[in-house]
Amino acid sequence: SGAGAGRRGDARAGLQLPAGRRAESARRGRRALGALEASEASEASEASEALAALADAKLCVGAGPLSAGGRAASVAAAPPRARSVLVKFIIGARGCGVPVEDREDPYSCRLLNITNPVLNQEIEAFGLPEETPAEDREDRVVSVSFRVLYPIVITSLGVFYDAGEAGFQRNITVRLYQAEQEEALLSARFSPPSCGVQVNRLWYKPVEQFILPESFEGVIVWESQDLHGLVSKNLHTVTVNDGGGVLRVNTAGEGSLPHEFLEGVEGVAGGFIYTIQDGDALLRNLHTRPERFLRHVAGLREEDALLRAESAAYDDIVFVDIVDTYRNVPAKLLNFYRWTVRTASFDLLLKTDDDCYVDLEAAFNRIARKDLRRPNLWWGNFRLNWAVDRTGKWQELEYPSPAYPAFACGSGYVISRDIVQWLAGNAERLKTYQGEDVSMGIWMAALGPKRFQDSLWLCEKTCEPGMLSSPQYSPRELAELWRLKESCGDPCRCGAG
Known part of the structure; x- marks a missing residue:
């Protein structure tokens, strides 16, 4: 799905991605990771000026994928400081060539390979x-x-x-x-x-x-x-x-x-x-499969053209060599880290999801107050003793323990550059699991970072004053959060009640 934060020309008191742009690709199931990187070498733009840091830290932000509903992440603006932040979306270079109806499950790209079904008999x-x-x-x-x-x-x-x-x-x-x-x-x-x-x-x-x-x-x-x-x-x-x-x-x-x-x-x-x-319904489904594939491939071509055109117009997308599916999100995250280390100058990296409200001004203020510009840092809201699911969307059959190591909610967390470098350097050897959040927990268990627990990175869809992030919003809901934020400084409500 689309991840969004900040377009040139969109920056005012808050930045949000117009639903129409990201949804053009999102509604066809493509998922994006976005990066906001604070680099003195980055080009000046209205978006980068609006996302300038209050703290003297260089920050890279990745907006990661959760759904395929045209949702778009939004981030709050901080007072301007030119050339501090550059917006990037990280998108799989290829969409899945199999229509969702013809996959074994909607989270992977594995063809449901039913041929010559045995019907009307035991x-x-x-x-x-x-x-x-x-x-x-x-x-x-x-x-x-x-x-x-x-x-x-x-x-x-x-x-x-x-x-x-x-x-x-x-x-x-x-x-x-x-x-x-x-x-x-x-x-x-x-x-x-x-x-x-x-x-x-x-x-x-x-x-x-x-x-x-x-x-x-x-x-x-x-x-x-x-x-x-x-x-x-x-x-x-x-x-x-x-x-x-x-x-x-x-x-x-x-x-x-x-x-x-x-x-x-x-x-x-x-x-x-x-x-x-x-069995009759199965035969009908198999009979119409070639037509579905033709429509799907045509849709992918249109999607690719839209993404390339957007990238050419805004220079806001990095394409990574991966098929874009939910199961590939952990691998996409590692590709994102590798790209970031190669191209960006930063101290901290913030990863978020594409359906999240993110208040960068509050994040930068907290970095300064809590002195979070330090090595070996993992700052987030951590889940402990989280049970491993053996079925369903979050099915994990290859991690043998009954519970995951501590991991930060994917709606928002921050890691220091040295951790990003370690992940990027070991990307070829790190095993990916069913989700990027639990994968991070497993990877970090070997590294032993300093965890900084902060409940203001909300794990569920709630609205709290001072929150750093909150997940699972539609573009319309994000727009309303920012309307309130601009009106009275509180995204949850304005005035009494």
Whole structure:
């Protein structure tokens, strides 16, 4: 989405980006990071004069992305001091070439690759090749996780059986959970007197039928009620039928740590039968995909032309070599730091989001009062013991701990130049995680900066006198905040009440 702060000709008591300009690119899903850099070498302009520092610190500000709604960041002006601040937006050089409707999720650029879906019939999710025997292992609990990419209905749960046994001689419970939930959605119990129906090399029992929606994260757990283990197989040795691409089985891979929500050993001790929900709608969607791609590519060309024209007219954009998606925001941040170190002279860097109100005058005043122009500084409003989400928009499967290290809210924080230099110098080796704010926390855990806690960097959409930043505003709401700020000096309200 668009990030905005300060155009030439827009600077008065406050700066805000006209919604129409940034929204031209934002409504098509492009996300921007902006930079305000205080450099004696920067060109003089109305915007840079209006954003001059009260403190004698050179400040670089990055306005980062959160949404794709045409939102624009706004920053307060400080008394003029020529050539102090230069406005830059950092934007991915390429938009995602896949329409949102055709992605696995709206946060990445991964194509939802459904081809030849198996419609109007039941599908066995797992099977054993004829030459592959199931093994009687020591494991009494085995589980596997999967992700639904198009709605399905599970009709039966099943278990492998031991071909060497006369009949079914085991007591096994199979449960389906939604990831991170403790209560099972579906369950089936298998025993010698009640073993279900044999299909191919599995025993199945019917279960209550629920539609599992797109993006559903499921875990199937097989648990032996006997002293001996389950008949089970490694995931890599079973046949997976994904119905043409409507689901994906997750595996941590050999030697990797298992996902937190798995129970027991990762593997397969049976299977499930499912059907694809509303196959006609799926066929219609696939039939119209080529037309959507053509429209989307045309939109990207138009967007690129608008961005290039704006960059040529205002010299306010830096394009970084990255595909512009939400999942790539941490990598975009590292690219931003590398660009900043190469091109800017500054002491402190302020990162914010594109939907934020930011009062630079208050920030500069606070820098002077608190003597924050110092090395190894991280100034922000920190979240502590923040739980790691294993599902949803903020899903993180590769950070194994249950909680993140302390991290500053992304609506606004400041780091010193030496930290920026360290991040830029190690950008090629730093692993990116699901969000730029939590990624910063993980990266900084190795560096040990001096944290300066300040609750005036608001984490939620609230308005408080003296706030340094506040997130999640639309362009119209930002305009109203600045109208109040200009009228009476308080963005929250003017006059009594």
